[in-house]
Amino acid sequence: MSFIAEQLSRVQPSATIAVTNKARELKAAGRDVIGLGAGEPDFDTPDNIKKAAIDAITRGETKYTAVDGIPELKKAIADKFKRENGIDYDPGQCFVAPGGKPIIYNAMMATINPGDEVIIPAPYWVSYPDIVLLAGGIPVAVEATIEHNFKLQPEQLEAAITEKTKWIIFNSPSNPTGAAYTHDELKALTDVLVKHPHVWILTDDMYEHLVYDDFKFVTPVQVEPSLKDRTLTMNGVSKAYAMTGWRIGYAAGPLELIGAMRKIQSQSTSNPTSISQWASLEALEGPQDFIPERAKVFKERRDMVVALLNECEGLECPTPEGAFYVYPSCAGCIGKTAPSGKVIENDSDFVTELLETEGVAVVQGVAFGLEPYFRVSYATSTEALTEACARIKRFCAALK
Numbered sequence: 001m002s003f004i005a006e007q008l009s010r011v012q013p014s015a016t017i018a019v020t021n022k023a024r025e026l027k028a029a030g031r032d033v034i035g036l037g038a039g040e041p042d043f044d045t046p047d048n049i050k051k052a053a054i055d056a057i058t059r060g061e062t063k064y065t066a067v068d069g070i071p072e073l074k075k076a077i078a079d080k081f082k083r084e085n086g087i088d089y090d091p092g093q094c095f096v097a098p099g100g101k102p103i104i105y106n107a108m109m110a111t112i113n114p115g116d117e118v119i120i121p122a123p124y125w126v127s128y129p130d131i132v133l134l135a136g137g138i139p140v141a142v143e144a145t146i147e148h149n150f151k152l153q154p155e156q157l158e159a160a161i162t163e164k165t166k167w168i169i170f171n172s173p174s175n176p177t178g179a180a181y182t183h184d185e186l187k188a189l190t191d192v193l194v195k196h197p198h199v200w201i202l203t204d205d206m207y208e209h210l211v212y213d214d215f216k217f218v219t220p221v222q223v224e225p226s227l228k229d230r231t232l233t234m235n236g237v238s239k240a241y242a243m244t245g246w247r248i249g250y251a252a253g254p255l256e257l258i259g260a261m262r263k264i265q266s267q268s269t270s271n272p273t274s275i276s277q278w279a280s281l282e283a284l285e286g287p288q289d290f291i292p293e294r295a296k297v298f299k300e301r302r303d304m305v306v307a308l309l310n311e312c313e314g315l316e317c318p319t320p321e322g323a324f325y326v327y328p329s330c331a332g333c334i335g336k337t338a339p340s341g342k343v344i345e346n347d348s349d350f351v352t353e354l355l356e357t358e359g360v361a362v363v364q365g366v367a368f369g370l371e372p373y374f375r376v377s378y379a380t381s382t383e384a385l386t387e388a389c390a391r392i393k394r395f396c397a398a399l400k
């Protein structure tokens with residue numbers, strides 16, 4: 001019998017990290033590789049935020065803090081929810097963790113009993129099902145298809161809810177598709193949830209600020225305030241403020257849940273880094289004008305990438321509302337033979353052959369729960385994107 005815990009055998013290592021590592025290895029071996037696998041902005045953290053961190057160090061803010069965050073940051077989080085989402089949370093209902101991922105982890109560990117089900121619309125962010133499994137729950141993936149622009153339909157949600165459903169994890173704009181729900185689309189889902197009071201909602205709003213073409217972001221409690229008593233509204237500084245390495249995520253929700261999450265965090269990571277918390281305070285309270293400026297750059301890249309990918313034989317790429325990903329279908333390439341002689345049987349083969357033949361790293365759709373697709377991150381320079389799309393086009397054209 002293995003020394004390693006049994007439940008770990010059901011958990012996958014992150015596929016996105018695996019692709020990034022493989023691309024890094026090939027690069028180190030001298031190959032010309034363009035990585036479109038990473039889920040982080042290529043922009044740097046703004047200077048005022050860096051300075052706030054340096055000032056915090058100089059002031060000696062280098063000690064343990066309260067487990068769930070410094071009061072100043074929790075107040076700034078409550079202010080953010082009021083200002084940007086029109087939701088009233090008390091600072092005591094706010095919670096700071098070492099990243100958005102630990103928020104989800106803490107929430108699941110704090111609430112899941114064996115056999116509890118968690119509805120996860122697919123394609124989903126890779127970590128959701130594995131975190132649910134680690135917590136002893138059952139992830140229930142519900143496929144949101146390309147015909148519906150990768151958005152869950154109310155009838156599907158209704159059909160997926162059972163008496164064992166504990167949570168739905170909702171993510172808009174989505175990683176990996178970039179799809180974001182309009183007010184009316186979200187209202188149709190919250191109308192279903194209103195009818196099932198035992199189901200809690202974890203809304204992952206990480207990409208809130210990355211929406212394009214005047215799209216208006218909305219979060220469930222904003223659309224249906226009666227859900228507030230059973231919703232955990234989660235967000236973070238990683239994507240909007242280009243602070244992935246600083247490790248700060250935050251959430252707000254009912255006190256009992258927040259208290260249980262605090263218990264988990266107190267016995268696992270303890271407080272998030274003091275210095276990053278002070279930097280995040282500046283992120284939330286300092287100038288916000290760089291956000292739309294950067295979003296404009298992302299929008300231009302999105303438009304370019306969608307146009308170029310749609311020129312590729314066998315690919316179909318919808319135009320998403322937000323985030324910095326597109327999720328093209330490679331259904332038209334399945335069954336064809338790659339230059340290496342290998343028949344492309346699924347999206348994993350497509351991705352592997354693309355990397356081997358043309359040195360472009362993308363992530364296979366199977367990792368996100370919907371095949372045959374792949375995820376392209378356009379959080380990289382326009383030149384790299386242009387070259388990568390040209391290579392993808394050449395690769396598709398070479399398939400026989």
Ligand code: PLP
Binds near residue numbers: 098171175244249
């Ligand atoms: N949620 C989504 C949808 C994400 O894409 C990511 C990161 O890729 C996270 C949460 C995790 O964010 P963090 O890096 O702050 O843990």
